[in-house]
Amino acid sequence: MKTGTVTAGIAAALIVTAGLSGCTSGASVGGSVGKQAVDSAETLVAALTKASDEASKAGSADIRMSVTMPGTGGVPTQLNGVYSWGNGLAMEGEMSAKDLQMEDLVADGTITYRLVDGAYYYGIDPAPSGPFAGKSWLKVEASAVLGEKGAAGMKAGNNDPTAGLKSLKWASNVAxxxxxxxxxRSAVHYRATVPLDKLGDAKSVFGAIGGSGATELVSDIWVDDKGMPARLNQTYGDVGVNVDFVSFGVAKQIAAPPASETADITELIKNGGAGQG
Known part of the structure; x- marks a missing residue:
């Protein structure tokens, strides 16, 4: 496993939180546009806020997500699983071992992935020898990839992955x-653009991951006929995330693996490499 490949896996779990919950400062919607346009934008933001409120109550969602980052050649990293925010931010899903270049660590080609208390865990086959001998999980703290500022920015936002819809009042335009x-499902498609200087905490997270050349965050949101978010696509420079909300209210307790079964590779990642030798 190489240092750079871990970045994509961590980003897949945290970028959705960063992008959706970080728009925390700015001016009123519509900027200096005319009153009719402002009223229209405010009406649209109200609809998105209602969708966010309904999603917040659910506490969790079954999601299908793909993340595209710098250095991946435009090939997205896929993640399917459960995102939970009812009792703190947590996630559990599956990712391709090939996407993470972890094929030598699992036999079936799939990595089980967890996010718990700001740490990321990758399930591996226990090795008979080497630095991971007897361990079935690898642990990486977010700060290893994002830095302390980026990791703090991730935690600063609301844990609900749709909470940022309320903050689209800072968007330069909503349509x-x-x-x-x-x-x-039949869904209404909305689009909003948030200038770089209005991104608040999300700016440091996106900046740590990549997003070179970004001047704004572009969000496309689809709200279904039950008033729930169905899909979210976001683009920040050359970083992109696409999330489908398959269902809400998926009851699942996501816990950190036992410490005795876990190898903490945070320092190895910070120092530029990790592997079995």
Missing amino acids: KVGTEDVNG
């Missing part, structure tokens, strides 16, 4: 694109 089908 209704149309009605589309999302995974068999």
Whole structure:
């Protein structure tokens, strides 16, 4: 496993939180546009705020997510699993071992992935020898990839992955694109653009991951006929995240693996490498 490949895996779990919850400062929606346009934008933001409120109550969601980052050649990293925010931010899902270049650590080609209390865990096959001997999980603290400022920015936002919809009042423009089908559900498609200087805590997180050349965060949000978010696509420079909310209210307790079964590779990642020798 190489240092750079861990970055994509960590980003897949945290970038959605950073992007959605970090827009915390700015001026009123619409800027200096006319009153009719402002009223229209405020109406759209109200609809997105209501969708966020409904999603917040659910406490968790079954998601399908892909993340594209600098250095990946435009190939997205896929993650499917459960995102929970009812009792603190947590996530559990599966990722391709090939995407993470961890093929030598698992036999079945799949890495089980957890986010608990700001630490990221990768499930591996126990090794008979070497630095990971007898361990079935690798642990990486967010600060190893994001730095202390980036990790703090991730934790500063609301844990609900749709909470940032309320903060779109800081967007330079909000528009209704149309009605589309999302995974068999009719959904209204909205688009909002948030200038770089209005991103608040999310700015440091996106900056740590990449996003070179970014001047704004572009969000496309689809809200289904039940008033729930169905899909979210975000672009920040050359960083992109696409999330499908398959269902909400998925009851699941996500816990950190036992310490006795875990090898902490945070310092190895910070120092530029990790592996079995």
